[in-house]
Amino acid sequence: xxxxxxxxxxxxxxxxxxxxxxxxxxxxDLYLTAKKIYHLRLEVVLSKTxxxxxxxxxxxxxxxxxxDLLAIDxxxxxxxxxxxxxxSLAENGYTVRDPSRVYAIMDHIVSFRSGRxxxxxxxxxxxxxxxxxxxxxxxxxxxxxxxxxxxxxxxxVVAPERGIVQPGFSIVCPDSHTCTLGAFGALAWxxxxxEAEHVMATGVLRATKPPQMRITIHGPLAEGCSxxxxxxxxxxxxxxxxxxxxxxxxxxxxxxxxxxxxxxxLCNMAVEFAAYSAVIAPDEKVFSHMRQHGLEHVDxxxxxxxxxxxxxxxxxxFDHEIEIHAQEITPQISWxxxxxxxxxxxxxxxxxxxxxxxxxxxxxxxxPLRGLRVDGAFIGSCTNGRLSDLEQAASxxxxxxxxxxxxxxxxxxxxxxxxxxxxxxxDLVFKQAGFEWGEPGCAMCFYAGGETFPPQAxxxxxxxxxxxxxxxxxxxxxxxxxxxxxxxxxxxxxxAPVDLRMPEKVSA
Amino acid sequence: xxxPFICHQGIAAILMRDNxxxxxIIPSREMKSVSRSGLGEGLFAGWRYTRPDSRQPExxxxxxxxxxxxxxxxxxxxxxxxxxxxxxAVWALQEFGFRVxxxxxxxxxxxxxxxxxxxxxxxxxxxxxDAIADGRPPIRVKVSLETQTLSVSDxxxxxxxxxxGAYPKRLLLEGLDPIALTLSKQSEIExxxxxxxxxxPWVYSAA
Numbered sequence: 077x078x079x080x081x082x083x084x085x086x087x088x089x090x091x092x093x094x095x096x097x098x099x100x101x102x103x104x105d106l107y108l109t110a111k112k113i114y115h116l117r118l119e120v121v122l123s124k125t126x127x128x129x130x131x132x133x134x135x136x137x138x139x140x141x142x143x144d145l146l147a148i149d150x151x152x153x154x155x156x157x158x159x160x161x162x163x164s165l166a167e168n169g170y171t172v173r174d175p176s177r178v179y180a181i182m183d184h185i186v187s188f189r190s191g192r193x194x195x196x197x198x199x200x201x202x203x204x205x206x207x208x209x210x211x212x213x214x215x216x217x218x219x220x221x222x223x224x225x226x227x228x229x230x231x232x233v234v235a236p237e238r239g240i241v242q243p244g245f246s247i248v249c250p251d252s253h254t255c256t257l258g259a260f261g262a263l264a265w266x267x268x269x270x271e272a273e274h275v276m277a278t279g280v281l282r283a284t285k286p287p288q289m290r291i292t293i294h295g296p297l298a299e300g301c302s303x304x305x306x307x308x309x310x311x312x313x314x315x316x317x318x319x320x321x322x323x324x325x326x327x328x329x330x331x332x333x334x335x336x337x338x339x340x341x342l343c344n345m346a347v348e349f350a351a352y353s354a355v356i357a358p359d360e361k362v363f364s365h366m367r368q369h370g371l372e373h374v375d376x377x378x379x380x381x382x383x384x385x386x387x388x389x390x391x392x393x394f395d396h397e398i399e400i401h402a403q404e405i406t407p408q409i410s411w412x413x414x415x416x417x418x419x420x421x422x423x424x425x426x427x428x429x430x431x432x433x434x435x436x437x438x439x440x441x442x443x444p445l446r447g448l449r450v451d452g453a454f455i456g457s458c459t460n461g462r463l464s465d466l467e468q469a470a471s472x473x474x475x476x477x478x479x480x481x482x483x484x485x486x487x488x489x490x491x492x493x494x495x496x497x498x499x500x501x502x503d504l505v506f507k508q509a510g511f512e513w514g515e516p517g518c519a520m521c522f523y524a525g526g527e528t529f530p531p532q533a534x535x536x537x538x539x540x541x542x543x544x545x546x547x548x549x550x551x552x553x554x555x556x557x558x559x560x561x562x563x564x565x566x567x568x569x570x571x572a573p574v575d576l577r578m579p580e581k582v583s584a
Numbered sequence: 585x586x587x588p589f590i591c592h593q594g595i596a597a598i599l600m601r602d603n604x605x606x607x608x609i610i611p612s613r614e615m616k617s618v619s620r621s622g623l624g625e626g627l628f629a630g631w632r633y634t635r636p637d638s639r640q641p642e643x644x645x646x647x648x649x650x651x652x653x654x655x656x657x658x659x660x661x662x663x664x665x666x667x668x669x670x671x672x673a674v675w676a677l678q679e680f681g682f683r684v685x686x687x688x689x690x691x692x693x694x695x696x697x698x699x700x701x702x703x704x705x706x707x708x709x710x711x712x713x714d715a716i717a718d719g720r721p722p723i724r725v726k727v728s729l730e731t732q733t734l735s736v737s738d739x740x741x742x743x744x745x746x747x748x749g750a751y752p753k754r755l756l757l758e759g760l761d762p763i764a765l766t767l768s769k770q771s772e773i774e775x776x777x778x779x780x781x782x783x784x785p786w787v788y789s790a791a
Contacts, residue, residue, distance in 0.1 A: 136769070136772050136773055136776040137769065137772045137776075139751075139765070139766075139769065140750075140751065140754065141749070141750035141751035141753070141754050142749065142750050142751055143751040145766065145769055145772065145773070147773075147776055147777070147780065149787050156612075156615070156670070157669065157670055157671065157672075159618040160618050160619065160620060160671075163618055163619075164620070168763075170763065199612075199613065201616050201617065204617060204618060205618055208618045209618070242786070242787075244784070245787065250669055250671070251668075251669055252667065252668055252669040252693055266669045266693050267669065267693065267696070268669055268671040268674075268693055268696060268697040268700060269670075269671040270671060270697070270700040270701070271696065271700070273763070274762055274763050274766065277763050277766075277767070278763060278766045278767060278773070279773065279777075280766060280769075280773055282751070282762055282765070282766060284749055284751055286692075315662075316602075316603050316662075316663055316666060317602075317603075317662050317663040317666075317689050321689075321690075321692045321695075348666075350663055350666060350689075350691065350692065351692075352692050373786040373789075376786065378783075378784075378785070379784075379786055382783075382784065413603075414602075414603045416603070430602075432601065522607070522612055522668075523611075523612060523613060524612040524613055524615070525612070525613035541605070541607070541667060543605045543607050543608065543667060544607075544608060544630065545607065545608070545611060545630045545636075546607055549630065549635075549636040
């Protein structure tokens, strides 16, 4: 028989937490039984993190070499990296073990042109990704949210809308931003296409438990700041590798105060911090979001009991801890070609800025970003393409107009977001301000060939990556919040919303 | 299945930058079909060619330098392979002929993708990587996965150990198919699912 303990060693005391006994994850009753039978004399405490609990709830058994077999509750696929997994699965002679748990959603390559056709891609050759993924998804019998489906959108926007992610679920997708979904208290992480194939064939994954990090964000957020600013500040402060491949738990009063959409943004950016995954303990905000989306079992006593246990216990320890005081964070914007190269909007390019990044971005050390002419603006993506993001941008755009030299594009994250925005008249605000109003998808978050901003164009973007060429060859991307994107777009230069003059009256 | 990785010796190309992301390794515009192959030509396309629409080699880029011809080991900085989860980045490196990537640290998903495709990711302390990168090309490096050591060929005493988890090590050494390994655990999976369906019934009804 095997008993697993987790040891926390600190000067003066050693704590042992009983993790599993007779092959089962330990809850209080099991612990008491074990203690009674074996007269455990050790100081045994039950102090587990939220991540420990999620991991253990899905742990089928240990396999060789310290890896665990984890049950996967949901698998999401998109046409860019999911199609190849479906193809490989078929070629290797496997079938999907449980098609009811697998969702193919079209988002990466689909055209965002208003009135797009069913197979229309935004890049040359992209049509094949859409049509082949569709055919293979139908053959495999998995759920398909196709380009013309009423609920189509970016996987990480659609999953919470449709109840595909729920607290306590394990959910994976061959997409790095899958950590977004940890905002619901789910074990959510990005995988490769081969791992997606593994999940389809077996319903499980082999994984080695990562180290853990807690990031406590003390609130409140300063005026004009959002989850995006917190994320950029964190990455700038600790580096793009600062998450050390850890499972990160975000907590603290600022996190509690964030809306569901703000939490999704925060967890989304965790991968830019080199995190394995991100998670936030589910609370009443999550449950009421689920009720609003028609999930009937939300108030089922068994589910409630399960979900209320999804929190880190007081004594639990982490491999790494970071504390942030949100009040000190001001609106952020990136200057370079990694999210870690971000500064306060009012700041200047650092004196030690990497020369490759400076050269690519056409900037000099010590130069202020404020006042730089912008050529493009994009609002959308799995980071900031939800309704509240569009509302914040629209509140700045109302009564203002983008100058002629700026190409401005807004692409709602999903059809549902688009419908709600249109019901509120936000589409008119965007269009009157001179924005293009697109059909849902990943759109200009990344370049995949085809039409985009011209080389050397300076683009402010509500997306997650400012890598070289991310939005097109030579395109200079500055990532920031949707509110700042809107302000820069109408000013025609980098600025903060507070810098804008009062809008002139516009005729209806 | 990938061929087993036991040891490898080859020319190391130095790409000393931090945060080399998978968009740089294989730009999305180079992913032209639903396939794992045909990606080697697009490897580092943005840096390797003079223009996005051409195949004219950029002479300054490390892989275009004659002394690095036939390089099979890539050396880079912190957080190599961060960004998009696209396994295409690893398939592109593989098709080009790389078998080992040495870096100061790796993006998590990229690291896993390497293991699944028979490429050995070696994480080493920054100073050790810098010391390797300081050599005069062509730099020949020898890597043994069995002993978990790496050395620079013309530098006596340059042997350094490296860490790799037991599970990824075995997958690489034996070139195993993880799906087949997992399917041998069928009864454990079945029994978990039976219990789980009782304790979390809502997971078993599709949204």
